[in-house]
Amino acid sequence: xxxxxxxxxxxxxxxxxxxxxxxxxxxxxxxxxxxxxxxxxxxxxxxxxxxxxxxxxxxxxxxxxxxxxxxxxxxxxxxxxxxxxxxxxx
Amino acid sequence: xxxxxxxxxxxxxxxxxxxxxxxxxxxxxxxxxxxxxxxxxxxxxxxxxxxxxxxxxxxxxxxxxxxxxxxxxxxxxxxxxxxxxxxxxxxxxxxxxxxxxxxxxxxxxxxxxxxxxxxxxxxxxxxxxxxxxxxxxxxxxxxxxxxxxxxxxxxxxxxxxxxxxxxxxxxxxxxxxxxxxxxxxxxxxxxxxxxxxxxxxxxxxxxxxxxxxxxxxxxxxxxxxxxxxxxxxxxxxxxxxxxxxxxxxxxxxxxxxxxxxxxxxxxxxxxxxxxxxxxxxxxxxxxxxxxxxxxxxxxxxxxxxxxxxxxxxxxxxxxxxxxxxxxxxxxxxxxxxxxxxxxxxxxxxxxxxxxxxxxxxxxxxxxxxxxxxxxxxxxxxxxxxxxxxxxxxxxxxxxxxxxxxxxxxxxxxxxxxxxxxxxxxxxxxxxxxxxxxxxxxxxxxxxxxxxx
Numbered sequence: 001x002x003x004x005x006x007x008x009x010x011x012x013x014x015x016x017x018x019x020x021x022x023x024x025x026x027x028x029x030x031x032x033x034x035x036x037x038x039x040x041x042x043x044x045x046x047x048x049x050x051x052x053x054x055x056x057x058x059x060x061x062x063x064x065x066x067x068x069x070x071x072x073x074x075x076x077x078x079x080x081x082x083x084x085x086x087x088x089x090x
Numbered sequence: 091x092x093x094x095x096x097x098x099x100x101x102x103x104x105x106x107x108x109x110x111x112x113x114x115x116x117x118x119x120x121x122x123x124x125x126x127x128x129x130x131x132x133x134x135x136x137x138x139x140x141x142x143x144x145x146x147x148x149x150x151x152x153x154x155x156x157x158x159x160x161x162x163x164x165x166x167x168x169x170x171x172x173x174x175x176x177x178x179x180x181x182x183x184x185x186x187x188x189x190x191x192x193x194x195x196x197x198x199x200x201x202x203x204x205x206x207x208x209x210x211x212x213x214x215x216x217x218x219x220x221x222x223x224x225x226x227x228x229x230x231x232x233x234x235x236x237x238x239x240x241x242x243x244x245x246x247x248x249x250x251x252x253x254x255x256x257x258x259x260x261x262x263x264x265x266x267x268x269x270x271x272x273x274x275x276x277x278x279x280x281x282x283x284x285x286x287x288x289x290x291x292x293x294x295x296x297x298x299x300x301x302x303x304x305x306x307x308x309x310x311x312x313x314x315x316x317x318x319x320x321x322x323x324x325x326x327x328x329x330x331x332x333x334x335x336x337x338x339x340x341x342x343x344x345x346x347x348x349x350x351x352x353x354x355x356x357x358x359x360x361x362x363x364x365x366x367x368x369x370x371x372x373x374x375x376x377x378x379x380x381x382x383x384x385x386x387x388x389x390x391x392x393x394x395x396x397x398x399x400x401x402x403x404x405x406x407x408x409x410x411x412x413x414x415x416x417x418x419x420x421x422x423x424x425x426x427x428x429x430x431x432x433x434x435x436x437x438x439x440x441x442x443x444x445x446x447x448x449x450x451x452x453x454x455x456x457x458x459x460x461x462x463x464x465x466x467x468x469x470x471x472x473x474x475x476x477x478x479x480x481x482x483x484x485x486x487x488x489x490x491x492x493x494x495x496x497x498x499x500x501x502x503x504x505x506x507x508x509x510x511x512x513x514x515x516x517x518x519x520x521x522x523x524x525x526x527x528x529x530x531x532x533x534x535x536x537x538x539x540x541x542x
Contacts, residue, residue: 005092007097007098009101035094044098046094046097048092058155059156077101079157079158080157080158082346082350083157084096085092086343086345087342088092088096088100088339
């Protein structure tokens, strides 16, 4: 398993989850958990995913999901999950 | 499983609190380059650096993109050039500095350190040549940094070298006066210099290291400040615990980046430097952390105690997070690189004397301080002697990086740009130390017991 974290932040609107998960599905990325909340009117979503079966490199995934974010007017960030485990788990 | 709050909090640290990895520094031994012909020596130095660090920039950018961690600088430290060039017949070492610059340019490296000499006990002919070359070498290159170790707890202080450093700083300032004496930002003098420091200007690859090593320096005063905002009014145990927890997280980030870099570059891991390195950007200030503890302005009464707590708690939190800690490891208090320090000098709360007191309890020393252009070489040497004495007696690293910008008076502003920032010129005591500095010789090494 190669875990990545997809963070989505921006103004709330219809179709964000559909758009983001659709993009991930096209890249053969499996969603493991989803956490989503509206904080102070801002849409926040964090998806923990597995990119093991994706044939795309992380750089390609970042680029593709960046475009998905642009089309929805949101910031979509993709990064390896290691940094969060390192900082928040002993 | 990770909590969404943890992930969003981490993102905020990067986006809003300026958390970053300040530098991945590759230490490279140049001892194998020794040659008696200058051209051969320079070719070997260039080839060695370019071969070892060939992938450093790419790997650093890849890690930054993949992990979503900003990595600000890529740096190289090399064996002190005075050692490498000892057998070379060159009249000076400027050519070597230019060779290092060409290597830095070819590799896309931000800064390269190691144009250095270690003269705690005395100077070899090669050390003398290197010291004589520093003003020209640093004024004709842009990314090369130089350091001189003038003393240590075990050796005492080499006052001949201290005197020479004052002259070097003045010469360097004069040669780079068109740019607010920015040559002086690339030169530092140490007491108890460390051999695995990833931070500039004092980084060099000590002879006790192997061929190559990866060192990482993190940043993060903004994150500490943000964490302390949540515990306003709480007692100091809570402050210390909060700083420790935050330092742990910051250091784990550095450790992770270091591991990724060592695996991809096939180079052994050296150390994580636990220093909190500020920048002149808003929200990235060590002074702001001290003020968050309850001080009206950095430099006022209580500042030394606040800094002592911060420095110690950062180390305690960081030590557990890394497999190998080294370098300078403490809180930096460079004036021009810290917006809070700059404002404190302007406000009049932070003086040279208070900064000197602060250096007793933190790493590293009087750093990036602009002093009046008419400050004499002897006065600069005397300030260095004071700072070196603090390091020697307290068994810690201290350093001096002063910028006597020609034509500038107290209150004027000097600007260096980038990470070096800008600084108001600080007042220096008008009382002279010329006869003290003229003595030369050595201040003996101190007693290590009966230390009251």
